[in-house]
Amino acid sequence: MKAVGLVTEYNPFHNGHIYHIQEAKKLTGADVVVVVMSGNFVQRGEPALFDKWTRAKAALENGVDLVVELPTFFAVQPSHLFAEGAVKLLSALGVSDMVFGSEHAHVDFLELASQAPSIEQGRDVQDKNQTFASAYAAELETKTGFKLTDPNDILAFSYAKAVIKLGVDIRLHPIQRLAAGYHDQTFLVGQTIASASSIRLALHKGKLEKIQDVVPSVTLQAITDGSHTINFEEKFWPLLKYRLTTDTVGQLGQIYQMAEGLEHRLAAIALGEPGPKSYQSFIKAIKSKRYTFARMQRTLFYTLLNVKVDQMQAAMQDPYLRVLGFTDAGQKYLNEIKKTVSLPLISKVDQNLAKANLRLDYKAGKLWQMLANQSEQQDVTRKPISVKSTKLSVNREIILGD
Amino acid sequence: MKAVGLVTEYNPFHNGHIYHIQEAKKLTGADVVVVVMSGNFVQRGEPALFDKWTRAKAALENGVDLVVELPTFFAVQPSHLFAEGAVKLLSALGVSDMVFGSEHAHVDFLELASQAPSIEQGRDVQDKNQTFASAYAAELETKTGFKLTDPNDILAFSYAKAVIKLGVDIRLHPIQRLAAGYHDQTFLVGQTIASASSIRLALHKGKLEKIQDVVPSVTLQAITDGSHTINFEEKFWPLLKYRLTTDTVGQLGQIYQMAEGLEHRLAAIALGEPGPKSYQSFIKAIKSKRYTFARMQRTLFYTLLNVKVDQMQAAMQDPYLRVLGFTDAGQKYLNEIKKTVSLPLISKVDQNLAKANLRLDYKAGKLWQMLANQSEQQDVTRKPISVKSTKLSVNREIILGD
Incomplete structure (x- = not known):
């Protein structure tokens, strides 16, 4: 075949x-x-x-x-x-x-x-x-x-x-x-295709009616019936702030992609007074010309999942x-x-595979469940x-x- | 004097x-x-x-x-x-x-x-x-x-x-x-003194009227005006579950008071399916004849605050x-x-003291703020x-x- x-x-x-x-x-x-x-x-x-x-x-x-x-x-x-x-x-x-x-x-x-x-x-x-x-x-x-x-x-x-x-x-x-109209964030009348990012934006704003023509029914149903992470930032930020508060900069420095002393910057901003009120304002405060938004967000994901450089390197080999x-x-x-x-x-x-090879996916699934308030295991x-x-x-x- | x-x-x-x-x-x-x-x-x-x-x-x-x-x-x-x-x-x-x-x-x-x-x-x-x-x-x-x-x-x-x-x-x-009537959890009519635990229980149940005669006005005012951690478990549990999910048992094993392989038990129960729904059901599941409730709760506090044995021993010397x-x-x-x-x-x-000697109190204050949803620094x-x-x-x- x-x-x-x-x-x-x-x-x-x-x-x-x-x-x-x-x-x-x-x-x-x-x-x-x-x-x-x-x-x-x-x-x-x-x-x-x-x-x-x-x-x-x-x-x-x-x-x-x-x-x-x-x-x-x-x-x-x-x-x-x-x-x-x-x-x-x-x-x-x-x-x-x-x-x-x-x-x-x-x-x-x-x-x-x-x-x-x-x-x-x-x-x-x-x-x-x-x-x-x-x-x-x-x-x-x-x-x-x-x-x-x-x-x-x-x-x-x-x-x-x-x-x-x-x-x-x-x-x-x-x-x-x-x-x-495909790549940007607008919807055209009569349009049947829109980009995933424009669809996410519409969902974020709660405008479900905008996406009816551009997704199949199975996706519409998932939005209304199931667990999702639309506005995930509200749950992501307290956990991230908690970790940045309770881990030492030494521990944070071992996180995958935490390069060039970034851990000091993250901890200082998270612990600052009055400190960022939301994930959006936090990520705004840590952005620099050196890193893209996506790169920064990946680093924060690995921080939240507590993935160290050595764990990551070992996992990628396998x-x-x-x-x-x-x-x-x-x-x-x-x-x-x-x-x-x-x-x-x-x-x-x-459980054995979840503890060995698939450890990262397993942990990511548990984290996803927390962010989506989903009880069904992944x-x-x-x-x-x-x-x-x-x-x-x-x-x-x-x-x-x- | x-x-x-x-x-x-x-x-x-x-x-x-x-x-x-x-x-x-x-x-x-x-x-x-x-x-x-x-x-x-x-x-x-x-x-x-x-x-x-x-x-x-x-x-x-x-x-x-x-x-x-x-x-x-x-x-x-x-x-x-x-x-x-x-x-x-x-x-x-x-x-x-x-x-x-x-x-x-x-x-x-x-x-x-x-x-x-x-x-x-x-x-x-x-x-x-x-x-x-x-x-x-x-x-x-x-x-x-x-x-x-x-x-x-x-x-x-x-x-x-x-x-x-x-x-x-x-x-x-x-x-x-x-x-x-003092030590137990009942209030007697005309009583002006009650134990702190009976007062906490009344607050937990939202029965503010029960404690009016047994606390000074300054305490009554704190309940209605300020931040508090009545029902702290609702915010404590997601953070604890998050840490037990994302840290390795090796990391958890270094926590102060995490004796006799307790970290394996905590992680297994927290990650179990369907898993405990609340802090109360979690602590019920981990209780054993070997440890008092308070001892277990202190261990969970140090887990949440991510305090390692060596940090604790150093801090106590100073x-x-x-x-x-x-x-x-x-x-x-x-x-x-x-x-x-x-x-x-x-x-x-x-900031220097907060990073050195007073590090634990500082972190505990930050954690308290999170549990109480309090913005004022400690x-x-x-x-x-x-x-x-x-x-x-x-x-x-x-x-x-x-």
Whole structure:
């Protein structure tokens, strides 16, 4: 069976994702769509709006055949590590092709990546008043003439770099990101596709009616029926403040990504008088030209989860394929690759696994539950979702523009 | 000036405390009443109902002349360490006498303490199914015939042990704890004195009207006007659960008083499925015959505050006299002893002190603020309360019985 691989967060699952799945099938003629999806926390260091099971189910009911969790130690990372982790998993899962969005889909990203400077070269040229990403982009532009600034281009480029670095045999298919109104935070009348960030913003503001046309019913239902982390900051901040108050700066200094004495700054601001009143004002106070918002938020996530550098480095050496769900076709594909798959295939997590390899995902799940006030456990004893082909939603053909 | 010393928690300050102050003056003819008071957390490992400033002010307006904080590392401790810390401070403050309640005020506690077994002897005879306190009491009874079971007797005995151990020159005056209705959790009609625990219980149940006759107006006002930690468990539990979830058992094992592998039990129960819903059900689940409720709660307090064994041991070596407030007479007394006082006298805390010696009190204050949802800081830049003699309440003579 031919499999096409997608790297996703589905935060939340929306019509643009259905379009992505449909295009992936059309472009590659694949028999199954295999998805690697961030778990309960996403790349920006935030809790996913809905838990990984809810998001996996939405995908499986809308054209995806197999969902595997991108472990926390790969998911909550800058784009080059995020992409490398995702490509490692997709390659282990035997996909022959990858399809992803890009603001410049005509670019040959493999060619671009082969000419690109190394991460280390990027670090060498970074000065005190810029982020690593902008230093790297400037260096890349000098070398190749290509301006790497759009978010999907950056991911596309990162996938290509990862494919080269890992030496895997995966064909890359960038598809054009949809035009105006897609990436920004407005909704157009008659529009059926909007960006995940604009949907999150509408949810944050409580404007449920705005998103009715741009998400499938399964997502609408999740908002009204289930646990979610819309406005997660209200629960995130007391816990973070508590940890910054009670841990020593020595302990905070061991946290993953707590670089350049940042722990002193975080503790001083959190403990300052009168001190920040909310997560938003805290993150505003700690922002600097040196770090992006996402980088800062990831560091705060690792602080909250109390993940030390050594734990993280050990975890990253030991990836696995955690199956969240499949359709009949996905299950058939899993059986086909089972014997040759190069990473451990995990479909059930017990207390031993939760304490060993899957420790970070397990802790992240517990934290997600706290933020969402959800009682249902996220890992131990949960079984993969199995979606029968007969139960699949009739896939709407997404119509672009109006 | 002659000073009498009292060891207190004032949780909350009530009419029985006024009686205690008045008796102390009468019995000793002292010029000033010097009080050592637990700070924002009390011996049982709970946050005080009101912050240390509110409680110090209540005392100063009702006959006390000087209030010094019993540091967290002495206050949140079993009775022998609590008493030893308090006696150390009172001795440094130059008091000649101590007055305290006891269920058996006719007993010569110094004599009893001189015949008592050592702490180590108590540990030797403790078996797996009993607490240290009951093992020690049994050993004491064998040696002396005295049954040490009542809470005030235990403290009285502990003060005597401390006086002997520290070799200080302080006369001890036990006064009889008031009769029936005082120690239990009922209120009698016409009663003007009730125990602090019965008052806390009434507050917990929201029965403010029950306590009107048994506390001075300053305490009633604190309940209605200020921040408090009545029902603190609702905020305590999410933070504790968060820490037990995100710290490794290795980290938890370093916590002060986390003995005999208790960290494994705490983590397993906190992370269990479905897991305890509240602090009350958690503490019920972890209780064993081996530990008293108070001992368990102190361990949880140190867990929440993230205090390691080595930090605690270092802190206990380095006590100080943190002045919370005084009357004119108290200030006069402070000036008199200033030059000869044997411990550092601290009346203002800056960031440096908060990071060094007073670190635990500072962190405890921050934690208290979180539990009480209080924005006013507890330590840095706060000045001692100064109560002018003219502003003193007319001290009501407390009438016993009815």
